[in-house]
Each structure stands twice: as structure tokens, then as C-alpha cells.
Amino acid sequence: MSLTTREWHFMQRPVGLPGPETFKLVERDLPPLQEGQCLVKNLVLSVDPYMRPRMDAGPSYVPPFELGEALTGSAVGEVVETRSDVPLGSWLVHQAGWREHAVVDAGAARVVDKGRYPSSHYLGVLGGPAFAAYVGLFHIADFRRGDSVFVSGAAGAVGSMVGQFALLAGAKRVVGSAGSSEKVRYLVDELGYDAAFDYKTGPVLEQLRGAFPEGLDVYFDNVGSDHLAAAIDVLNDFGRAAICGTISTYNAVEPHAVPVDAVKVVTKRLRLQGFIAFDHEDLRKDFDSEVGAWLEAGRLMSPETISRGIESVPAAFTGMLTGTNTGKAIVRLAEDQT
Amino acid sequence: MSLTTREWHFMQRPVGLPGPETFKLVERDLPPLQEGQCLVKNLVLSVDPYMRPRMDAGPSYVPPFELGEALTGSAVGEVVETRSDVPLGSWLVHQAGWREHAVVDAGAARVVDKGRYPSSHYLGVLGGPAFAAYVGLFHIADFRRGDSVFVSGAAGAVGSMVGQFALLAGAKRVVGSAGSSEKVRYLVDELGYDAAFDYKTGPVLEQLRGAFPEGLDVYFDNVGSDHLAAAIDVLNDFGRAAICGTISTYNAVEPHAVPVDAVKVVTKRLRLQGFIAFDHEDLRKDFDSEVGAWLEAGRLMSPETISRGIESVPAAFTGMLTGTNTGKAIVRLAEDQT
Numbered sequence: 001m002s003l004t005t006r007e008w009h010f011m012q013r014p015v016g017l018p019g020p021e022t023f024k025l026v027e028r029d030l031p032p033l034q035e036g037q038c039l040v041k042n043l044v045l046s047v048d049p050y051m052r053p054r055m056d057a058g059p060s061y062v063p064p065f066e067l068g069e070a071l072t073g074s075a076v077g078e079v080v081e082t083r084s085d086v087p088l089g090s091w092l093v094h095q096a097g098w099r100e101h102a103v104v105d106a107g108a109a110r111v112v113d114k115g116r117y118p119s120s121h122y123l124g125v126l127g128g129p130a131f132a133a134y135v136g137l138f139h140i141a142d143f144r145r146g147d148s149v150f151v152s153g154a155a156g157a158v159g160s161m162v163g164q165f166a167l168l169a170g171a172k173r174v175v176g177s178a179g180s181s182e183k184v185r186y187l188v189d190e191l192g193y194d195a196a197f198d199y200k201t202g203p204v205l206e207q208l209r210g211a212f213p214e215g216l217d218v219y220f221d222n223v224g225s226d227h228l229a230a231a232i233d234v235l236n237d238f239g240r241a242a243i244c245g246t247i248s249t250y251n252a253v254e255p256h257a258v259p260v261d262a263v264k265v266v267t268k269r270l271r272l273q274g275f276i277a278f279d280h281e282d283l284r285k286d287f288d289s290e291v292g293a294w295l296e297a298g299r300l301m302s303p304e305t306i307s308r309g310i311e312s313v314p315a316a317f318t319g320m321l322t323g324t325n326t327g328k329a330i331v332r333l334a335e336d337q338t
Numbered sequence: 339m340s341l342t343t344r345e346w347h348f349m350q351r352p353v354g355l356p357g358p359e360t361f362k363l364v365e366r367d368l369p370p371l372q373e374g375q376c377l378v379k380n381l382v383l384s385v386d387p388y389m390r391p392r393m394d395a396g397p398s399y400v401p402p403f404e405l406g407e408a409l410t411g412s413a414v415g416e417v418v419e420t421r422s423d424v425p426l427g428s429w430l431v432h433q434a435g436w437r438e439h440a441v442v443d444a445g446a447a448r449v450v451d452k453g454r455y456p457s458s459h460y461l462g463v464l465g466g467p468a469f470a471a472y473v474g475l476f477h478i479a480d481f482r483r484g485d486s487v488f489v490s491g492a493a494g495a496v497g498s499m500v501g502q503f504a505l506l507a508g509a510k511r512v513v514g515s516a517g518s519s520e521k522v523r524y525l526v527d528e529l530g531y532d533a534a535f536d537y538k539t540g541p542v543l544e545q546l547r548g549a550f551p552e553g554l555d556v557y558f559d560n561v562g563s564d565h566l567a568a569a570i571d572v573l574n575d576f577g578r579a580a581i582c583g584t585i586s587t588y589n590a591v592e593p594h595a596v597p598v599d600a601v602k603v604v605t606k607r608l609r610l611q612g613f614i615a616f617d618h619e620d621l622r623k624d625f626d627s628e629v630g631a632w633l634e635a636g637r638l639m640s641p642e643t644i645s646r647g648i649e650s651v652p653a654a655f656t657g658m659l660t661g662t663n664t665g666k667a668i669v670r671l672a673e674d675q676t
Contacts, residue, residue, distance in 0.1 A: 053601070061575075061605045224600040237399075246600045259595030262562040262584045263391070266612035267399045273610070274603035 003030050003039065006310050007070045007099030014055055017251045017321060022055070023314045026070075030103055033083045038092065038106050040077025043336055045097035046123040047317040047329050048073060048157070049222075052250040061276055073097035074128055076112070076119040077104070078337070086111060093122050100310050100333055115338030117295070124157060124328035125295060125302035126288075132277040133161035133220075134287045136242035138169070140275045141218045145170035148212060150231060152176070153222030154196060155183035157328040158244055160303050162220045163193050168294055175211040177204065177227065179323045186326055191301055205230040215239075224248045228258045228272075235270055243274040251321060303327025341368050341377065344648050345408045345437030352393055355589045355659060360393070361652045364408075368441055371421045376430065376444050378415025381674055383435035384461040385655040385667050386411060386495070387560075390588035399614055411435035412466055414450070414457040415442070416675070424449055431460050438648050438671055453676030455633070462495060462666030463633060463640035464626075470615040471499035471558075472625045474580035476507070478613045479556045483508035486550060488569060490514070491560030492534060493521035495666040496582055498641050500558045501531050506632055513549040515542065515565065517661045524664055529639055543568040553577075562586045566596045566610075573608055581612040589659060641665025 009024045033039060051073060054065050065071060075097035079090045084106035086092065094109035096102035112122050124130065136158075137143045149166040153159040154176020166174045176187045177199045187196035197207040208216075208230045217239055219231035224246030231241055249256040264270065294300040305325035307316040313331050320329035347362045371377060389411060392403045403409060413435035417428045422444035424430065432447035434440035450460045462468065474496075475481045487504040491497040492514020504512045514525045515537045525534035535545040546554075546568045555577055557569035562584030569579055587594040602608065632638040643663035645654040651669050658667035 053605075061607075221600070228598075228600055229595070243600055243604050246604060249601055256599075256601070257567070257597030258600050260566075260598040261594075262559070262566055262581060262596050262612075263587055263594070264612075265610065266581050266584060266614070267391075269399075269612050269614060269617065271609065271611040272603065274600075274605070274607050276604070276607060279607065 003101055005030055005099050005101035008313055010065045010067055010069060010071050016253050018318055036084050036106055037103050038079045038084055038086055039081035040092055040102055040104055041080045042075045042077040042100055042333050043119040044123055044330050044332050045075035046073050047320050049245055049247045052321055071098035074123055076122050098313060119336050120304050120330045121302055123330055124304055129157035129328055130161040130291060131287055132244055133158050133165055135277045135280045135283055136220055136244045136275055137162050137165050139283060140273050141240040141242035143218055146172050147217035148173040149218045150175050150216050151220045152227040154178050154187055155326050156222055159222050160327045163191055164300055167192055183326055205233055208234050232261055232264055237268050239270050241272045305329050307331045341439055343368055343437050343439035346651055348403045348405055348407060348409050354591050356656055374422050374444055375441050376417045376422055376424055377419035378430055378440055378442055379418045380413045380415040380438055380671050381457040382461055383413035383669050384411050385658050387583055387585045390659055409436035412461055414460050436651055457674050458642050458668045459640055461668055462642055467495035467666055468499040468629060469625055470582055471496050471503055473615045473618045473621055474558055474582045474613055475500050475503050477621060478611050479578040479580035481556055484510050485555035486511040487556045488513050488554050489558045490565040492516050492525050493664050494560055497560050498665045501529055502638055505530055521664055543571060546572050570599055570602055575606045577608050579610045643667050645669045
């Protein structure tokens with residue numbers, strides 16, 4: 001069977017927010033399957049903040065995207081042809097996103113429970129962002145029952161999970177920041193945050209002090225910038241900051257250092273730690289069982305902002321970078337057939 | 339027995355480096371001993387960086403010094419009168435420094451091995467600075483054999499211990515920064531550092547990059563400021579910074595934030611942690627046995643800069659703040675009689 005796919009290629013390294021010149025939708029033939037491979041039809045694909053720094057040149061924890069090549073990212077695809085032990089019709093989570101069909105190595109993909117949840121959940125509440133939230137909150141920040149927690153980018157894919165996890169695990173108080181009054185309302189009314197504030201309406205430090213008159217134990221940073229500096233001011237003795245992402249810097253053209261008061265870091269014995277979830281695969285089993293149980297019990301919301309069709313991927317991506325999404329930003333290419 | 343002592347009182351909160359108006363030498367009568375107390379004659383006393391922030395108003399991890407009261411700090415005294423179970427003639431490490439004689443509660447003091455080492459060693463290589471070095475290097479920074487280590491303020495009381503401990507524990511490479519060419523020479527020629535540089539002769543970042551072409555695993559920070567920012571640049575993946583002190587800020591009148599690149603903290607999974615040694619008394623036994631054994635075996639240098647006489651305390655203190663000491667800054671008030 002010979003098949004073509006449409007896929008997004010990376011044409012030019014962006015300066016600032018990526019524009020139309022960054023991307024090109026290309027139609028191409030797929031190679032024939034080798035032993036151990038599947039052909040998948042992508043149902044949903046993920047656009048994530050970390051993709052933006054991959055568009056810059058230079059070394060990071062993942063290699064930069066190559067110019068002229070197809071972009072990649074997480075997706076859930078249905079197996080439509082197989083030369084592997086993965087049966088036809090299975091759902092696979094794999095990394096060949098930004099395209100409609102893909103040939104994937106079955107060994108590098110993960111079979112998930114077809115039809116138990118919408119396929120999009122495997123990119124959100126059961127996927128990378130939720131796993132990052134879990135690793136950062138429970139492992140890096142060493143959350144303990146009774147802690148007060150602040151989450152920046154709280155309405156995003158990771159942030160919306162952090163707050164819910166903290167509440168389910170017995171936080172004393174959970175407050176989030178977001179970039180609009182709608183998101184602030186969403187955090188409190190839908191996700192159950194104790195409070196939230198719009199960081200665009202006033203200095204973060206003042207709003208954070210007001211939100212935590214008794215101080216803060218854990219800060220989960222998705223933003224970088226003045227949020228981290230403010231958190232260091234408000235953290236209690238032995239406070240911990242898990243630094244997951246720095247979305248405020250990803251499109252920045254100017255340098256973007258965070259002014260850290262090292263005196264406070266010492267006198268309050270603070271711990272600031274950056275992390276990347278994929279270093280912590282040893283926690284995957286705990287994640288699956290704990291988060292799976294919360295989801296099963298209906299105790300976990302799974303907010304998603306869904307665009308439709310391969311043409312919408314670049315706009316979904318840049319929209320996510322500027323904060324138009326609430327929860328996980330997802331592009332749906334085909335309906336789930338279960 | 340009625341006795342007077344001379345002691346240094348704290349007269350005025352300094353702005354910047356403390357001047358003569360900060361201190362006043364006062365003669366006063368000592369109260370009679372209560373049950374459980376000793377009268378000690380101080381042999382040596384300690385001047386330490388942390389005393390400077392205690393001269394500022396406002397909360398910190400230790401309360402500020404009170405105006406009009408005697409200053410305090412570590413000292414080793416010989417018991418010259420006792421109403422406790424500590425025998426006459428014993429050596430006690432206690433907190434009633436900045437004075438010639440003191441009445442101390444035996445329960446709040448620690449008896450040390452009289453005459454085994456010079457009394458000054460109980461303020462240096464066997465005292466607070468070495469314990470801070472031990473806690474920070476082995477516990478906070480989680481030093482492992484084969485790590486490359488950078489120490490700022492490397493010729494100071496804490497720094498001179500950190501480098502030696504790291505070398506004894508199997509560091510791959512140990513480099514220190516200091517504030518003069520004499521200290522740089524001392525670090526390499528006497529303490530055995532692999533290299534050292536004078537931070538006053540050029541940008542720290544450039545010198546640090548030159549010193550660690552293969553990157554850095556552990557940074558022990560005694561300084562704050564541009565040293566920490568530079569270390570974040572040069573640290574390898576999973577690098578750790580133990581932040582022990584920020585002496586560059588203690589006399590600062592202007593704000594003194596460190597510009598931290600949060601992107602590097604995430605992508606390199608760095609951990610930055612402030613600490614205060616007295617939170618870690620559970621490590622005291624390990625410290626005593628390991629460091630005691632190194633000292634006993636003659637493998638540990640114990641650099642000290644010694645001033646003499648109660649009149650010299652303020653100058654020893656401000657000299658230490660500006661870096662005139664190498665190793666532990668100590669004031670000797672009386673000779674050891676053993």
C-alpha cells in the first residue's frame with residue numbers, strides 16, 4: 001500500500017513569535033513499512049511550549065529542529081497497517097506529530113488503552129504535561145500534605161494539572177496566576193483553586209504577597225521571569241521551587257535573566273531546581289496508578305483546547321505560546337473510532 | 339569572686355562597612371554564677387561573615403543584634419570557676435564571644451578536647467566554618483567522587499575547607515576564586531587546589547569558563563553576585579550549587595540581585611540550594627569522625643589569620659569582611675595553657 005501524508009516542515013528559524021514563514025505544509029509519499037514498524041493515522045497531536053526553543057539553533061536538552069525537515073511532537077495515532085506485534089486498530093502514542101499519517105517504530109511507541117478515554121487525554125491528563133506536573137510537584141518540589149502551593153501558567157497544560165494534584169493531595173492552599181480574567185475565573189470556578197490572579201493587571205510580587213499572607217511552601221514555575229523572583233520573596237523557610245518551564249522567555253529576543261535574591265535563598269534555605277520529566281521514567285508507574293485512579297474516580301478535570309485539521313497546527317502552536325489555550329492545546333485530525 | 343570583663347557593645351547599625359561608631363569597648367561587672375554555670379576566660383574568639391547581616395535591622399534566620407548590648411559569637415574559653423559538672427580548667431566552645439570573660443550556661447556550651455589541638459582549631463578546622471563546608475559539600479551539593487568543584491571565597495574560613503574536603507574525597511578538579519594574587523598562590527601552592535583565579539582581574543564568567551573547559555558539577559557559593567550567575571553558565575547537566583553565604587552583599591547599600599538564567603536551570607536540570615549549617619546537627623557525628631581523622635592524619639591544613647587582644651576585634655571583623663584574612667579569622671585573647 002502506497003500512501004501520501006501531509007506534514008508540516010520547518011522552513012526558517014524564527015526570531016520572536018514564529019510567523020507563517022516558519023512553516024510549510026508539504027505532501028509527500030511515505031516509505032514502505034519495515035519489519036517492526038506500523039503505519040498510523042494520527043487522531044490528535046500535541047503542540048507544546050518546549051517546541052519553541054527547539055526552533056532555535058544551538059544545544060539544549062533536545063537537539064534543535066532541522067531546517068527543511070518535518071517537525072515532530074507527541075501524537076496519538078491509530079494503527080492502519082502493521083508489520084509489528086502491535087495489532088491493527090491499536091492506539092499508539094508516538095513522536096511523529098505535525099502530520100496526518102506516519103510510519104513509526106513500534107518499539108519507540110507506547111500502546112494505550114483504546115477507547116477508554118478520548119485519545120486527546122493521552123496527550124494531556126494522562127500524557128506528558130500531567131507527568132511533568134506529577135514529577136515536579138511530588139518529586140522535585142517534594143510536596144507534602146499541608147503545603148501552600150503557587151503555580152504560574154496555572155491554566156496551561158501543566159499548570160492546570162499541578163493545581164489539581166496539589167488539591168487532591170491535601171494542599172493547605174493553592175493559588176495560580178494566568179493571563180486573563182477568564183482563565184482566573186476558570187481556575188477558581190472549575191479547577192477548584194483557592195484563588196488566582198491575572199499577572200497582567202499588576203505587579204506579580206504584590207499580588208503574590210496578597211495571595212499568601214502566611215507565605216508559600218512550594219512554587220511550581222512554568223513561566224520564569226518576575227514570577228520566580230516574586231516567589232523567592234514569598235517562599236517560607238525551607239521552601240522549594242520546581243522550575244518546569246520558562247515560557248516567558250521562549251519568544252524573547254532580549255536577554256531574560258531572573259533577578260534572584262541570593263540572600264533570601266540562604267537565609268530561608270530555599271531550593272530551586274530545574275527538571276525535565278523524561279529523566280524520571282522511574283516514576284511513570286506511580287503516575288499511572290495514582291493519576292489513573294483520580295481520573296477514574298472523576299476527581300480530575302481534563303481541560304483541553306482543541307483545534308481541528310492539519311492546516312490549523314501552526315496557529316494552534318503560536319496561540320498556545322501566547323496563551324489563547326486553557327489546559328492542553330491539541331489539534332484533532334480525525335475522530336476517534338472505538 | 340567578683341570579676342569585671344571588657345566586652346564589645348553594639349552602638350549603631352552600620353550602613354555599608356562598619357566603622358568605629360559601630361562598636362564600643364565597655365568594662366562591666368559580671369554577675370555571680372548560678373547553678374549550672376561556669377565562668378570562662380576566653381582564649382580565642384571568632385569573627386564571622388554572618389555577623390554583619392545580624393547588624394542590620396529586620397528578621398533573618400537569627401535575630402538582629404540589639405543596640406547597646408554586647409555582641410556575641412563563637413569563642414573557646416577556659417573554665418576558671420564552675421558551679422556545673424564541667425571541671426575547672428576545661429575548654430568550652432560557647433557563644434559569648436566579643437569579650438574577655440563570660441558567664442556561660444554549661445548546658446548551652448560544648449566541652450572540647452583540651453590541648454589536643456590549639457584552641458583556635460575549635461573555631462576553624464573543627465568548628466563552624468568547617469562544619470558548614472562539610473554540610474554544604476557532602477549533603478546539600480551531594481558531592482560525588484569524580485565531580486569537578488568550584489569554590490568562591492576559596493581562601494576564606496569556609497572556602498579553604500571546601501576545597502580541601504573535595505580533594506580528599508576524590509574530586510576530579512577543584513578550582514577556587516579569591517581576591518588577591520597572594521591568596522590565589524596560597525590556594526594552589528598550600529591547599530592543593532588544581533587552579534585558582536583572582537576575581538578582581540577579569541570577568542568571573544570568562545575566568546570560570548577557562549578554568550573548567552569540561553564544565554563543572556558542584557559550585558560552593560560563599561559570595562553571591564556574579565559568581566553564582568557565572569557558575570550557572572558553566573555547570574554541567576544535573577549540576578548542584580550549595581549557597582552558603584553571600585559576603586559580597588553584606589555591606590551592600592544598593593540592591594544586589596543575581597541575574598539567573600532560568601532557561602539554563604531547566605535545560606541543565608540544575609539545583610540551587612541555600613543552607614545554614616545549624617539545621618544539620620544530625621551530620622555532626624559524621625563530621626567529627628571524618629574530619630577528625632583527616633586532621634589526625636595530617637592531611638588537612640588549618641589556615642588561620644590571628645589578631646591579638648580584645649582591642650583588635652572590630653578591626654579583625656571588618657578586615658575579614660573586606661578579605662584581609664586567609665583562612666579562619668580569629669582573635670586570640672590569651673595563650674593556651676595545657
